Amino acid sequence: MQTRSTILTALPATLTDPVRLFHGVAVERDDWSALSPLERRRLVVRARVATLRAPGIVSHRSAAALWGLPEHGRSDWRLHVLDPRATKTHAGRGVVRHVGSIGDGDVVVLDGVRTTSLLRTVVDVARTSSFEHAVVVLDHVLHSSALDRDALTSALVASAGRRGVRQASSALAFADAAAESPGESISRVTVRRLAAPAPVLQQPFVTDRGTFRVDFWWPEAGVVGEFDGRVKYDDRDALWDEKRREDALRRHGRVRGFARWGMAEAGDPARLGAVLVDAGLPLGRGWTHRR
Structure with missing residues (x-):
């Protein structure tokens, strides 16, 4: 896709009508305008990954964008990554590095980007977002049959004691596969x-x-x-x-x-x-x- 190569390689000075995404990275305005909100989120994630200096596994809301999960509330354009070496979560310039262990099957490669699995991504988003956001995401994956309730329940049980698990469990109990949007x-x-x-x-x-x-x-x-x-x-x-x-x-x-x-x-x-x-x-x- 031409837009992807442009956004990942071009500096604002080389574009005729740039939309600046973050320092040193921009995209042509016409290309940006042609993208859906989900495509914009994905493009920004990939652009930030390309400029990442220290390794990390794309996670949380950034991974949700790559998986095509719905958003709710204020957009978060930062790059979220899991860093197994980190001792505490740190928010730097446009990048949030989360503490978190990596289990078997927690990491996949999506179009060349190391990303948390769909199950891990949904659990992390449900733990760290608002109740409404958690319900939106959980309804979506249940309705699409991308994940089933038993797998989500098991993953939350395995995460017992972590921040936000109680809220995520409440959201899962409330989630309904019949919700269509x-x-x-x-x-x-x-x-x-x-x-x-x-x-x-x-x-x-x-x-x-x-x-x-x-x-x-x-x-x-x-x-x-x-x-x-x-x-x-x-x-x-x-x-x-x-x-x-x-x-x-x-x-x-x-x-x-x-x-x-x-x-x-x-x-x-x-x-x-x-x-x-x-x-x-x-x-x-x-x-x-x-x-």
Whole structure:
């Protein structure tokens, strides 16, 4: 890929319209603009690896980028590596060197880069990131069948006593392979924080327009919830199809309320709570709808 060779070898002075990634390394703006967020993360990881002076095994969020795992929260452009020689974790200029032993099968080579295995990477991210981030990653690997719950449980048991293992274990207990996107995963965490009933995921409904699956279903309240991450609002045909689908669901005898939200509401308890209450879903812990 031309962009990769450019970013790894070119200094800003040799580029016509550079985007500076870090000291001494840049990429052409057009090349950078053409990359997806995941491709940008991967490119920065590879660029930093190419300039690494002391050896290390790419790990944590940097390894997650190489494995294609979803991100959540503020981006971390530093290079994270495991350094078995280190006695304490050290954050230097653009590089974080983590303390950590290396077990059998913990290291693989991805496109020439020594990287922690997928299992080790997921466990390390779940231990050291927020609960939401851990759930996003765990839902993803379970949904894709990249890892199974037993393997993750065993790895966490083997890591007992390390920082963050309790949180990672809680996130794994909460993780659900039925969650199909980061937005759904984040929404589930927020729903739990609102003390709402746990939803059924991907519930099928047979309607007069066919069978549809919904993202969230609260049977006791008769409320359907949909995370709106699929429909582009400039696509009139898709919007019309979605409206007819929603109308068919509303005509279903069991559905009494319908909640729809996007990423702006997914991680915000006040905003998502308002949407859910308007649809008829009861919330707990004294939550009140403030207009």
